[in-house]
Amino acid sequence: MAVQHTFSKEIGDMMYASHENPITDCIQCGTCSGTCPAIEFMDYSPRKIIGMIRADLKEDVLSSNTYWSCASCYHCTVRCPAGIDIAEMMYALKRYSMWKDQHKEGLIGPAFSESFVKMIVNSGRSYEPILAATYLPKFSASDIIQEAITASGLVFGGKMNLFPKKIKRIKNLQNAIRRIVPIGELS
Amino acid sequence: MKEYAYYPGCSLESLGKSYHLSTLEVATRVGIDLKEIEDWNCCGATAYFPVDEMLAYTLSARNLAIAEKTGLEDFVAPCSACYKNSYTTNKYLKSDPDLAEHINYALEKDNLHVTGRMHVRHLIEIFVEDVGMEVIQKSVTNPLNNLKVAPYYGCQLVRPRKNDENVENPRYFEDLLSALGAEPVEFESKSRCCGGSLIITNRHAALDMVEKLLQDAVYSQAEIIATTCPMCNVNLEVYQRQVNLEFGTNYSIPVVYFTQLMGTAFGCDSKSLGINKNVIPNAIERSLVKVD
Numbered sequence: 001m002a003v004q005h006t007f008s009k010e011i012g013d014m015m016y017a018s019h020e021n022p023i024t025d026c027i028q029c030g031t032c033s034g035t036c037p038a039i040e041f042m043d044y045s046p047r048k049i050i051g052m053i054r055a056d057l058k059e060d061v062l063s064s065n066t067y068w069s070c071a072s073c074y075h076c077t078v079r080c081p082a083g084i085d086i087a088e089m090m091y092a093l094k095r096y097s098m099w100k101d102q103h104k105e106g107l108i109g110p111a112f113s114e115s116f117v118k119m120i121v122n123s124g125r126s127y128e129p130i131l132a133a134t135y136l137p138k139f140s141a142s143d144i145i146q147e148a149i150t151a152s153g154l155v156f157g158g159k160m161n162l163f164p165k166k167i168k169r170i171k172n173l174q175n176a177i178r179r180i181v182p183i184g185e186l187s
Numbered sequence: 188m189k190e191y192a193y194y195p196g197c198s199l200e201s202l203g204k205s206y207h208l209s210t211l212e213v214a215t216r217v218g219i220d221l222k223e224i225e226d227w228n229c230c231g232a233t234a235y236f237p238v239d240e241m242l243a244y245t246l247s248a249r250n251l252a253i254a255e256k257t258g259l260e261d262f263v264a265p266c267s268a269c270y271k272n273s274y275t276t277n278k279y280l281k282s283d284p285d286l287a288e289h290i291n292y293a294l295e296k297d298n299l300h301v302t303g304r305m306h307v308r309h310l311i312e313i314f315v316e317d318v319g320m321e322v323i324q325k326s327v328t329n330p331l332n333n334l335k336v337a338p339y340y341g342c343q344l345v346r347p348r349k350n351d352e353n354v355e356n357p358r359y360f361e362d363l364l365s366a367l368g369a370e371p372v373e374f375e376s377k378s379r380c381c382g383g384s385l386i387i388t389n390r391h392a393a394l395d396m397v398e399k400l401l402q403d404a405v406y407s408q409a410e411i412i413a414t415t416c417p418m419c420n421v422n423l424e425v426y427q428r429q430v431n432l433e434f435g436t437n438y439s440i441p442v443v444y445f446t447q448l449m450g451t452a453f454g455c456d457s458k459s460l461g462i463n464k465n466v467i468p469n470a471i472e473r474s475l476v477k478v479d
Contacts, residue, residue, distance in 0.1 A: 016240050037380045041392040069389055072233045073342035073380030078354045094237035109388040116234035124228040126197040168226045172297035179293035180245050
């Protein structure tokens with residue numbers, strides 16, 4: 001009979017960065033929730049999400065927007081008295097949801113991450129205006145450029161590159177990536 | 188002249204161009220040489236980790252491997268996200284031989300090898316720790332006339348914790364501003380998150396986070412906000428108008444990179460610092476009028 005792993009073990013196994021501090025060490029004190037700057041926009045607080053993972057409420061956790069609302073600011077991480085890297089746990093949940101292709105409807109995060117990775121695998125560099133233009137229908141790249149004649153010289157004297165650069169050894173980078181994840185053939 | 192392996196990161200080639208320009212200008216003034224590493228790639232930002240953790244570390248490892256080849260000791264990143272990703276990757280490479288072996292197997296394809304021997308540091312640490320306040324103070328020709336500046340550290344410069352440093356109330360940015368003749372204000376939200384990449388994926392949440400920061404900067408009586416990261420700068424500056432539209436507020440607080448303030452105090456012309464308007468002189472003037 002196949003071994004049934006708990007959801008907290010599955011998520012724990014997806015957190016290389018914090019394997020020393022299992023989610024099961026959580027004492028439900030709520031310091032993470034009190035610290036989180038994005039909590040008002042989450043279906044469940046970080047404290048509740050950890051409790052729900054431990055209670056094996058996989059479907060409820062995955063269908064919430066909590067982990068996709070995390071801004072990765074690590075404020076919860078540095079304050080957790082049990083030493084749990086909660087921000088990394090949110091990343092683990094994002095990976096799990098991408099892997100299972102299962103998430104709350106209407107979220108931009110999963111598609112954004114996917115496009116971002118494709119962009120880097122294709123060119124080696126990221127380029128914000130293109131990403132922004134893709135994901136902000138109400139706020140296109142030209143709007144950004146129009147708005148951006150700003151104090152710090154965002155678009156400084158036309159010096160901003162209009163297109164992303166490709167790194168020189170992009171083929172080597174792609175071949176290196178192939179030894180980590182299957183990315184198939186690229187144009 | 189001390190040399191550093193300099194990793195600008197993608198933002199400094201586009202939206203953060205002025206950060207790049209002012210960084211190089213200011214570095215020359217205080218006698219440090221930032222040598223840009225060749226053919227660097229994206230650090231993975233925050234959008235990589237949701238896809239594959241190993242892939243994210245491999246990307247940062249390639250930059251570290253390229254830097255190691257230069258023979259230099261310090262790897263310097265001006266962007267806080269690049270800094271955090273490079274720092275943690277380096278740490279794991281050093282402490283986990285299995286991870287290093289796997290990543291090196293991949294990097295063979297680019298004839299690279301990484302050991303994790305670089306000291307990964309944020310740009311502001313170079314100025315504060317290596318150059319030091321004395322040299323910075325000596326380079327000041329146009330002191331900032333007690334301009335009230337909110338030192339905005341942001342999140343990934345300070346967190347996650349590296350050693351036993353003060354993550355709740357760091358003070359080195361304040362010290363740097365004082366050395367320039369500015370007056371750092373007590374800015375409670377100095378390491379509260381700006382919303383970072385949520386500006387694209389969860390606009391409403393990010394604007395709310397930006398609004399809270401602007402509110403606190405005004406409450407702290409800051410006349411200008413200084414940043415240490417291109418993401419923070421873009422969120423606080425470019426989206427101020429959006430915040431005003433959404434929240435019915437009327438913020439118009441200038442946001443500049445800390446290197447632009449340094450350059451202004453060093454007497455560099457605003458063009459070489461990538462400043463379009465005379466925001467800093469204007470802010471100083473306003474501040475002087477108030478004192479009178």
